[in-house]
Amino acid sequence: MQTRVVIAEDHLFVSQGLVSALSSIEGLTVLQTVANGIEAISAIRKHRPDVAILDYNMPGANGLEVFLEARRWAPETRFLVLTGSMQAEMLAQMVEAGVHGVMLKDGSEAEIINAVRQVRAGRTMIGASAQRMLDSASGTTDLTDRELAVLQAIARGHSNISAAALLGISPKTVDTHRTSVMRKLGAHSTASLLLTAVRAGLLDPDSLR
Amino acid sequence: MQTRVVIAEDHLFVSQGLVSALSSIEGLTVLQTVANGIEAISAIRKHRPDVAILDYNMPGANGLEVFLEARRWAPETRFLVLTGSMQAEMLAQMVEAGVHGVMLKDGSEAEIINAVRQVRAGRTMIGASAQRMLDSASGTTDLTDRELAVLQAIARGHSNISAAALLGISPKTVDTHRTSVMRKLGAHSTASLLLTAVRAGLLDPDSLR
DNA sequence: CGCGGCATCGGGTGAACACCTGATATTGAA
DNA sequence: TTCAATATCAGGTGTTCACCCGATGCCGCG
Numbered sequence: 001m002q003t004r005v006v007i008a009e010d011h012l013f014v015s016q017g018l019v020s021a022l023s024s025i026e027g028l029t030v031l032q033t034v035a036n037g038i039e040a041i042s043a044i045r046k047h048r049p050d051v052a053i054l055d056y057n058m059p060g061a062n063g064l065e066v067f068l069e070a071r072r073w074a075p076e077t078r079f080l081v082l083t084g085s086m087q088a089e090m091l092a093q094m095v096e097a098g099v100h101g102v103m104l105k106d107g108s109e110a111e112i113i114n115a116v117r118q119v120r121a122g123r124t125m126i127g128a129s130a131q132r133m134l135d136s137a138s139g140t141t142d143l144t145d146r147e148l149a150v151l152q153a154i155a156r157g158h159s160n161i162s163a164a165a166l167l168g169i170s171p172k173t174v175d176t177h178r179t180s181v182m183r184k185l186g187a188h189s190t191a192s193l194l195l196t197a198v199r200a201g202l203l204d205p206d207s208l209r
Numbered sequence: 210m211q212t213r214v215v216i217a218e219d220h221l222f223v224s225q226g227l228v229s230a231l232s233s234i235e236g237l238t239v240l241q242t243v244a245n246g247i248e249a250i251s252a253i254r255k256h257r258p259d260v261a262i263l264d265y266n267m268p269g270a271n272g273l274e275v276f277l278e279a280r281r282w283a284p285e286t287r288f289l290v291l292t293g294s295m296q297a298e299m300l301a302q303m304v305e306a307g308v309h310g311v312m313l314k315d316g317s318e319a320e321i322i323n324a325v326r327q328v329r330a331g332r333t334m335i336g337a338s339a340q341r342m343l344d345s346a347s348g349t350t351d352l353t354d355r356e357l358a359v360l361q362a363i364a365r366g367h368s369n370i371s372a373a374a375l376l377g378i379s380p381k382t383v384d385t386h387r388t389s390v391m392r393k394l395g396a397h398s399t400a401s402l403l404l405t406a407v408r409a410g411l412l413d414p415d416s417l418r
Numbered sequence: 419c420g421c422g423g424c425a426t427c428g429g430g431t432g433a434a435c436a437c438c439t440g441a442t443a444t445t446g447a448a
Numbered sequence: 449t450t451c452a453a454t455a456t457c458a459g460g461t462g463t464t465c466a467c468c469c470g471a472t473g474c475c476g477c478g
Contacts, residue, residue, distance in 0.1 A: 011293060011314040013321055017226035035315075057293070084220060084266070084293050105220040106244075112222055146455065157401035159434065173456050179437065189464095190435080192366035194403040198414040205407045353424065368464065381427050388467065398434095399465080 003028040008040035009055040021109045037061025044070040056083035057207040089201030103127025150177040212237040217249035218264040230318045246270025253279040265292035289328045312336025359386040
């Protein structure tokens with residue numbers, strides 16, 4: 001089976017390791033490797049790969065943001081997100097958002113290769129550690145996809161206007177989602193919105209840069 | 210030159226990649242790989258390696274803790290700490306503590322190999338990205354008492370006007386401190402101010418309500 | 419004494435925000 | 449079919465922010 005892959009990973013050493021590991025999969029072609037979230041969206045739009053392997057923590061846009069945006073342009077692409085560490089809330093969000101594969105980077109090379117194979121074959125897979133985290137997590141977020149996308153954009157310092165340009169919607173729509181998020185989190189200023197979201201595990205300061 | 214190495218890295222995939230990469234260094238022997246900080250201390254005590262390669266984020270004890278404890282038993286061992294992401298404050302702490310090498314995981318395989326060589330050769334090395342973080346962090350935590358007070362008030366959701374009432378000063382003064390804090394942290398919106406401050410360890414989301 | 423750092427405060431501006439009102443279209447479930 | 453949830457978008461308002469310019473007074477250090 002042909003497998004065309006895009007890899008998005010800002011740690012060059014890990015990216016090189018992934019390319020090397022994936023070379024053992026027959027019929028697999030790595031179309032492009034990129035090092036930040038914005039480039040990942042572009043590459044996925046351009047190549048419409050079979051599988052996109054995304055690191056969660058990347059500059060410009062994190063793995064979930066890339067997934068939410070890129071799938072609108074490449075609906076057939078299946079996504080595997082790898083992460084070194086992540087809060088359970090974010091893990092739950094990604095599963096709920098429909099990411100096809102999620103695993104922590106504590107997996108071996110063989111486990112990662114297996115994950116790529118499963119995702120390519122149309123199955124949804126969650127790595128063992130990720131599953132354990134999910135099992136022990138109680139909370140579920142009630143932000144919609146778009147609300148979350150707007151929250152992430154705000155957290156990256158975007159004004160409503162530039163968030164609108166980034167997401168391809170009207171500033172009034174950003175305004176609407178922003179207001180909705182604030183109402184849901186009980187925040188009345190941007191500052192308290194941000195800290196409440198961090199506390200709720202909706203934002204990871206280290207993955208937003 | 211003989212190089213005996215212990216590797217401590219909880220991400221199995223990365224650990225395997227390191228072993229593979231280091232195999233290209235002539236005369237280098239990987240004595241043991243461990244996956245958490247406590248085991249790292251034990252292995253270093255047992256083997257007294259020439260070089261210990263430590264991941265910063267590990268269960269049990271982080272890279273700095275391992276360094277501080279293990280060097281008491283293996284004073285000849287030289288330490289290279291690798292990290293995926295880290296706050297500048299912690300980076301500064303490790304440099305100050307005397308870790309022989311620090312680099313972010315955005316380096317390529319070649320850069321990591323070079324780092325191991327330099328550390329083994331007795332030199333202290335700081336990776337390019339780590340150095341940039343240290344350079345840009347040198348002034349970021351230099352907030353005055355009043356600036357910090359204003360930052361805290363903002364984080365609690367106060368507008369400039371209500372922060373002024375809280376601190377017994379004019380809103381213009383709040384404005385001045387606020388602008389100064391933003392300049393020092395390089396932020397251009399309230400959102401990025403908050404997250405930058407959290408990342409810099411200036412704000413603790415859990416203690417602000 | 420001179421100077422820099424800090425705290426304080428004022429004038430001002432245009433952009434941005436927080437929230438009010440309203441609307442249409444799509445989707446999935448009952 | 450109906451309805452609720454979601455996404456999208458518009459009109460609007462007063463407040464707030466981010467930054468521009470300027471200033472004085474106090475303190476500690478060289």
